Amino acid sequence: MLPTDLLGDWVLRRTVDDRLAGVSGTVTGTTTLTLVAPDEVRWDESGTMRLGDLVTPVSRTLSVRRVDERWTVHFADGRVFHPWAWGTVVEHPCAPDDYTGVLAGDTERWTVLWEAHGPAKDYQLDSVLERRSGTAD
Template sequence: MDPLRLVGTWDFRREVQDHRDGSVYTARGEATFRAEDDGRIRWTENGTLTWPAGSTPVTRTLFLVREEPGGLGSPSGWRVTFEDGRDFHPWTAGAVEHLCGRDLYQGGMALPPGPPRSWELSWRVRGPEKDYTMRTRYSRPFEVEVAPL
């Protein structure tokens, strides 16, 4: 899916299941996809992470970047990078992997055909530092239609 179709605001709900101690965390917030002048798409998330003992604000920024000719070969022609420019993974509906130190992120996106109203991203993370499953559902905010007076 062309990530330009995601430009705008999305609500997100994320669940993180820690397989080491059985903890479950949830995050809710807003994700914004904004086309930048340099051709990248800025992907910003702001929300609140909650667990039984409390909550904390969370934020992150990623970028969707068009690949240069002769690049790593993402099927979509786009890649996801971290805010500092480090490569994360190809932008594709297929399975993706990312090695973070000695921890392996294995994930995938469920991107619907046609104009998206929602989509999902999931990760299974394993390694000496991490062992969790994270699922995020993005959906367009509910829009109220107001009849003219």
């Protein structure tokens, strides 16, 4: 699956399990993938995080860029996050912790699972994205 196969608006539901802090919670909101150039997709997320007693708005922007027929996910500041690989584990070393993730699914429902392990972090983020229909929720 390519990022261009997932263009459009998505309902985002994420569970958060922060084992180090001993709290769990959710993020609910939207994700939009937009073609901004033939070789670049903008990935915008926004929503509300509920983590323990904390309720706060959250957002992030990523970009997915193709170079030499390979797609790579980048942070908003341009740093490489991970290769775009569908259905297989990707890694993002970020000392002192290590992150592993998997993107999977189809053009109507896909998932993003991230695990972070190390001395500073121990959590799991499990995101489910379902295509937003043309009708009101």
